[in-house]
Amino acid sequence: MKGTGRILLLGLGFLLSAAAAKSAPSITITSAAAEVDYPQEITFTIEAESDAEIRILELEYGLTGRDCTPDVNVVIPEDFVPGKEIQVEWTWRVAASGNLPPGMQIWWIWRLVDDAGNEIRSEKQWLTWIDSIYDWKTLISENIFLHWYRGSEEYNRDFMSAAEAAREILRNDVGAWPGQEIHLYIYGSNQDMKDALVGEPDWIGGLSFGENQRTIIIGIDRRNEEWGKSTIAHELAHTAVDSIMGGCYATIPLWLNEGIAMYTEGDLDEEFVGVFADAVYYDSLFSLRSISYQYQYVDGDPTLTYAESYSVVRYLIEEYGNLKIHQLLQMLGEGYTYDKALLAAFGVDMDGLEDAWRSAIGADPMIHQTPPVSPSAMLQTTLPPSTSSLILSTLTPTPWEKATETPANTPSEIDLGDLIEFPGNVIALCSLGLLCVSGIGLAGLLLMLGRRKSAASKME
Numbered sequence: 001m002k003g004t005g006r007i008l009l010l011g012l013g014f015l016l017s018a019a020a021a022k023s024a025p026s027i028t029i030t031s032a033a034a035e036v037d038y039p040q041e042i043t044f045t046i047e048a049e050s051d052a053e054i055r056i057l058e059l060e061y062g063l064t065g066r067d068c069t070p071d072v073n074v075v076i077p078e079d080f081v082p083g084k085e086i087q088v089e090w091t092w093r094v095a096a097s098g099n100l101p102p103g104m105q106i107w108w109i110w111r112l113v114d115d116a117g118n119e120i121r122s123e124k125q126w127l128t129w130i131d132s133i134y135d136w137k138t139l140i141s142e143n144i145f146l147h148w149y150r151g152s153e154e155y156n157r158d159f160m161s162a163a164e165a166a167r168e169i170l171r172n173d174v175g176a177w178p179g180q181e182i183h184l185y186i187y188g189s190n191q192d193m194k195d196a197l198v199g200e201p202d203w204i205g206g207l208s209f210g211e212n213q214r215t216i217i218i219g220i221d222r223r224n225e226e227w228g229k230s231t232i233a234h235e236l237a238h239t240a241v242d243s244i245m246g247g248c249y250a251t252i253p254l255w256l257n258e259g260i261a262m263y264t265e266g267d268l269d270e271e272f273v274g275v276f277a278d279a280v281y282y283d284s285l286f287s288l289r290s291i292s293y294q295y296q297y298v299d300g301d302p303t304l305t306y307a308e309s310y311s312v313v314r315y316l317i318e319e320y321g322n323l324k325i326h327q328l329l330q331m332l333g334e335g336y337t338y339d340k341a342l343l344a345a346f347g348v349d350m351d352g353l354e355d356a357w358r359s360a361i362g363a364d365p366m367i368h369q370t371p372p373v374s375p376s377a378m379l380q381t382t383l384p385p386s387t388s389s390l391i392l393s394t395l396t397p398t399p400w401e402k403a404t405e406t407p408a409n410t411p412s413e414i415d416l417g418d419l420i421e422f423p424g425n426v427i428a429l430c431s432l433g434l435l436c437v438s439g440i441g442l443a444g445l446l447l448m449l450g451r452r453k454s455a456a457s458k459m460e
Contacts, residue, residue, distance in 0.1 A: 026051040027112050027120040034108060038131050039099065039198055045089040046110050046122070055082050056113035059090055064105040094129075095198040099207070101215035102185050102196070103147070104129040131196045136185075142167070143181050144236075150188025158225070159186055159232060166233035169264050170240050175322030176260070176329055178214070178243035184232065185217040193219030206396035208235040214243060218396070230265045231396055237264040244326070245333035252332050253292040253350075255305075259313030260325075262306055276307035283364045288312065288354045292338060315357045320346055 027050040035043045044059055057080045062071040077090040094100060106129055110122040130136070134149040139160045146163060148156040163184060171177040187193035190205060196217075197207070205227075206218040216235045220228035237260050245252060262268070268276070275298075279285045286296045286308060295302045316325060324345050331341040339349040348356065354366050 026116060026118050027054065027114055029110065029112070029120065029122050032110055032122045032125070034125070034127050036127060036129065036132070038129065038133075039196055040095045041091050041093050042106070042127070042129075043089055043091045044108060044110075045087075047085075047087045048110075048112055049085045050112075050114045050118070051084070052114040052116040052118065053082050053084055054086055054112055054114045056111070057086065057088060058111040059108060060111065061092070061106060061108040063100070064107070099197050099200065100129050101183070101209040102130045102217060103183050103215060134192075143179065145181060145183045146186065147183065148186045148188075150186075156186065159184075159220070159229065162229035162232045163236060166236045166264050169233075170237060170260075173317055173322055174237075174240075174260055174263070175326030176240050176244045178240055180214055180243060182214045182236065182239055183216070184236075185215070186228075187217065187219040189221050190219035190224075193217060204396070206231050206235060208238050208396070214239050233264045233266070234261045235396065237261040241329060244329045250333040250335060252329070253288070253338055254294065255288055255291045255309040255312055256328075258306055259309035259311075262310035263313050263317070268307060268310055272303055272307040272310070275303045276311060279304055279308070280361060280363045285358075285363060285366075287366060288350050288357075292350070311361060312353075312357050315360055316346070316353075319356075319360075 027048060029046065029048045031045070031047045033045050035045075037043070044061075046057075046059075048054060057077060059075050059077065061073050061075075075090060077088050080086070080088050105126055107124055107126050109124050111119070112121075113119045136147045136149050137153070137156075139146040139148070139153070139156060141160055141164055144160070144163050144167065146156065146160045148159070167177055187196065193206075194200070194202075194204065197204070200207070206216065209215045216232075216239060218228060218231055218235070238257065241252065241257060241260055284298075286304065290296055291305050291309065295305045298304050313325075328341055328345040331344055332338070336344070342353055343349055346353065351366070358364065358366060
């Protein structure tokens with residue numbers, strides 16, 4: 001019995017060893033790499049071999065910094081051909097997906113399966129999406145990382161000082177400053193920044209990436225340092241507000257978002273002060289509801305929208321304090337409607353806030369007749385014109401070029417289809433044609449008679 005038991009154990013051990021040997025992965029990855037061609041594309045390559053034919057090849061990749069949902073993408077290279085030895089590459093056309101923030105960390109893994117059922121995954125690797133033609137240097141102040149390459153460290157410390165001042169305003173007056181890292185890339189000129197982007201408008205001066213990416217890029221020329229400092233403050237405010245709210249599915253009234261950003265810049269410029277004073281005097285202020293979902297313009301100029309937003313936010317801060325502003329942002333981040341969030345934080349809805357604010361600045365009362373506009377029916381102009389971008393972003397124009405909208409129809413553009421749509425227009429066109437024909441005929445007759453008379457006088 002003992003001998004039989006030993007034989008059975010030995011046999012069982014042999015079978016287990018054979019099964020383990022059979023199931024051991026026979027796939028070997030000889031190389032796996034990625035090459036960045038900024039700002040256009042990333043090319044991933046792999047070489048592998050196996051005792052059995054490799055039948056499945058997939059590339060998994062994703063981005064860091066997404067707080068809402070994990071970002072995992074799976075692709076099958078189109079030129080993959082099954083075999084015992086493979087050498088494949090796949091290119092991610094990043095530019096076609098929209099601009100990614102510089103400094104973005106991208107991870108990637110290859111997955112392979114052969115005919116024998118063996119499966120292997122490559123080691124998870126990381127790459128940094130950055131404009132490597134520049135020798136980037138970094139200044140750090142708490143959680144602000146300022147990256148630069150042009151000028152001295154002392155020169156760029158002025159920009160860091162502007163960022164630090166904005167941080168204190170947001171922290172003390174607004175009560176909104178995130179604990180996560182914020183990365184600020186200062187390009188040495190506006191043109192350098194444009195060269196690092198794809199598909200953005202010519203007037204762009206800065207770009208702030210949303211969805212909790214907390215990355216800002218600005219192109220600052222030598223002659224625009226002061227504009228650059230105020231823009232740093234403005235964009236840091238947007239980034240801080242986005243981080244406090246969560247940035248995933250929450251929405252914020254435009255006047256609140258832009259008002260906090262303008263307040264962070266400091267006192268209004270004279271141009272904004274003058275436009276706002278005129279609007280108060282002539283009773284031409286926009287309603288808060290009208291600037292909750294989109295910019296409003298006066299002769300194509302959004303200055304009043306910005307100035308009015310600044311005034312409302314300043315009133316809230318002075319009247320209620322920063323803790324209430326922070327509470328409002330958190331409630332909006334949790335998905336509360338604008339009116340319910342305002343009621344919870346300040347005890348008034350948007351109409352009540354507008355009445356109190358108008359009274360405080362000496363403006364005429366608002367006549368509340370226009371129903372609230374549905375946010376789904378409006379498009380915020382802070383979003384870029386691209387529709388397939390992986391990363392939402394806000395654009396900032398350069399100080400010497402303002403974005404203007406071309407009117408849909410100018411007086412010089414006449415559509416013949418519009419003229420002939422109605423019978424009256426057709427009659428008018430026909431009458432005009434008959435007059436032209438009659439005039440031409442009469443002129444021809446007079447010319448012919450004149451020539452005959454001239455010929456007759458010559459003959460005499």
